[in-house]
Amino acid sequence: MNPVSPAIVLIDPQLGENIGMAARAMLNCGLTDLRLVRPRDGWPSQSAERAASGALEKGVMTTLFDTTESAVANCHFVLGTTARPRDMIKDVYTASTAAKTLNQATLDRKKTAILFGAERSGLQNEDIARTNGIITMPLNPDFTSLNLSQAVLLVSYEWMITHQEMPVDPVTVTGKTDSATHHDLSIFTHRLIAELSAHSFFRSDQLRPTIERNLINMVSRMNLTQQDTQTLHGIVSALISRNND
Amino acid sequence: MNPVSPAIVLIDPQLGENIGMAARAMLNCGLTDLRLVRPRDGWPSQSAERAASGALEKGVMTTLFDTTESAVANCHFVLGTTARPRDMIKDVYTASTAAKTLNQATLDRKKTAILFGAERSGLQNEDIARTNGIITMPLNPDFTSLNLSQAVLLVSYEWMITHQEMPVDPVTVTGKTDSATHHDLSIFTHRLIAELSAHSFFRSDQLRPTIERNLINMVSRMNLTQQDTQTLHGIVSALISRNND
Numbered sequence: 189m190n191p192v193s194p195a196i197v198l199i200d201p202q203l204g205e206n207i208g209m210a211a212r213a214m215l216n217c218g219l220t221d222l223r224l225v226r227p228r229d230g231w232p233s234q235s236a237e238r239a240a241s242g243a244l245e246k247g248v249m250t251t252l253f254d255t256t257e258s259a260v261a262n263c264h265f266v267l268g269t270t271a272r273p274r275d276m277i278k279d280v281y282t283a284s285t286a287a288k289t290l291n292q293a294t295l296d297r298k299k300t301a302i303l304f305g306a307e308r309s310g311l312q313n314e315d316i317a318r319t320n321g322i323i324t325m326p327l328n329p330d331f332t333s334l335n336l337s338q339a340v341l342l343v344s345y346e347w348m349i350t351h352q353e354m355p356v357d358p359v360t361v362t363g364k365t366d367s368a369t370h371h372d373l374s375i376f377t378h379r380l381i382a383e384l385s386a387h388s389f390f391r392s393d394q395l396r397p398t399i400e401r402n403l404i405n406m407v408s409r410m411n412l413t414q415q416d417t418q419t420l421h422g423i424v425s426a427l428i429s430r431n432n433d
Numbered sequence: 434m435n436p437v438s439p440a441i442v443l444i445d446p447q448l449g450e451n452i453g454m455a456a457r458a459m460l461n462c463g464l465t466d467l468r469l470v471r472p473r474d475g476w477p478s479q480s481a482e483r484a485a486s487g488a489l490e491k492g493v494m495t496t497l498f499d500t501t502e503s504a505v506a507n508c509h510f511v512l513g514t515t516a517r518p519r520d521m522i523k524d525v526y527t528a529s530t531a532a533k534t535l536n537q538a539t540l541d542r543k544k545t546a547i548l549f550g551a552e553r554s555g556l557q558n559e560d561i562a563r564t565n566g567i568i569t570m571p572l573n574p575d576f577t578s579l580n581l582s583q584a585v586l587l588v589s590y591e592w593m594i595t596h597q598e599m600p601v602d603p604v605t606v607t608g609k610t611d612s613a614t615h616h617d618l619s620i621f622t623h624r625l626i627a628e629l630s631a632h633s634f635f636r637s638d639q640l641r642p643t644i645e646r647n648l649i650n651m652v653s654r655m656n657l658t659q660q661d662t663q664t665l666h667g668i669v670s671a672l673i674s675r676n677n678d
Contacts, residue, residue, distance in 0.1 A: 426628075
């Protein structure tokens with residue numbers, strides 16, 4: 189298995205059975221990096237193990253996280269799955285174009301992740317804000333309610349069939365600095381928000397969460413390099429320093 | 434719905450839940466003709482209805498049969514799904530070539546069906562013998578054990594995407610504001626560079642042109658909206674204001 193194949197991130201999954209079936213679907217398609225954020229019924233889970241039909245013993249590695257932020261910290265490119273259009277500016281991928289983009293990222297040695305929300309509610313806006321883009325499945329518009337594990341299967345399947353058509357050997361990309369990880373982005377957005385707060389940027393406590401989310405969304409969409417994040421830190425440091433005019 | 438879209442035929446399905454999830458997956462992909470041959474736990478099934486999430490009320494029509502023969506009686510072209518090669522001479526289709534063939538048959542007004550065997554045992558040789566050919570999914574050869582409803586989903590999904598026209602490139606959804614013009618970007622980068630200069634960001638006159646170019650490049654690559662540039666102006670204004678701690 190390729191260590192930089194996409195991670196599947198389930199956020200607030202409710203049913204162990206869905207987690208197990210998702211793991212099974214992943215391994216069917218050659219994916220092995222499963223990340224769980226706050227599984228409702230705890231982990232490990234007997235119902236997950238039963239539904240996984242051996243996938244959890246035969247290759248799928250599961251890691252637990254408290255936050256989405258920490259779950260994607262080591263990732264360079266993150267997509268979210270959501271059927272609903274949101275009042276947020278994002279690149280929208282079909283399953284197929286997402287698969288091509290994820291495979292190209294894998295060839296470039298970038299770690300990628302795909303986020304799935306809870307069974308009932310789907311991805312929350314705060315999680316969508318952390319993504320580089322969203323995947324919308326091309327389903328029957330009259331019935332788009334997709335089971336969580338079925339959604340994982342479709343995305344994993346598209347990844348696999350695209351992967352089978354792509355060149356086998358990783359391509360070495362030279363002359364570029366690496367993409368920023370989402371950890372790099374988090375460090376920057378935390379600092380930016382703290383500095384903005386210290387400079388009275390947030391005039392209304394009520395609006396502050398929305399404005400913070402919009403800032404995170406803006407930074408997440410920028411496809412920044414590591415060099416870019418250093419530059420942004422330098423800009424903030426310079427701007428908050430005393431004007432020497 | 435097209436009345437000659439493929440029928441999904443589940444032979445000896447064991448769990449009502451799998452039948453319900455299969456119905457849900459079918460309707461997700463626009464298929465509505467579900468045929469059940471000897472469902473073990475009877476029909477109708479409460480667990481199927483629960484797992485179907487409304488698909489059985491919203492479009493999927495279920496018909497019961499005693500034999501595979503009667504279930505495919507009105508069909509012109511029948512494929513069977515099986516992971517295992519059998520000692521039988523048959524055309525073998527991938528999911529993708531099967532989808533093309535089924536769609537062509539639909540265009541020719543031929544009724545088609547796809548057979549799925551029981552959860553544990555898969556299709557029996559007697560059922561495979563009734564098919565025009567078999568579909569083998571291109572799965573991870575080390576883990577091909579596919580849940581029944583997941584198999585139905587993959588085949589239905591391949592049928593649907595073959596049936597649809599899909600956009601090739603990711604489309605940027607701009608919610609409320611338009612993309613920034615390069616004029617907007619210029620105004621911002623000029624201001625940013627002036628403020629950075631006033632805050633001693635540029636330590637070396639020699640490197641300054643290169644650093645300025647990199648800043649402009651970074652902002653240009655960000656695919657900013659007009660709203661984003663306003664936000665960036667607000668950030669700069671806040672950061673250069675006196676810290677009120």
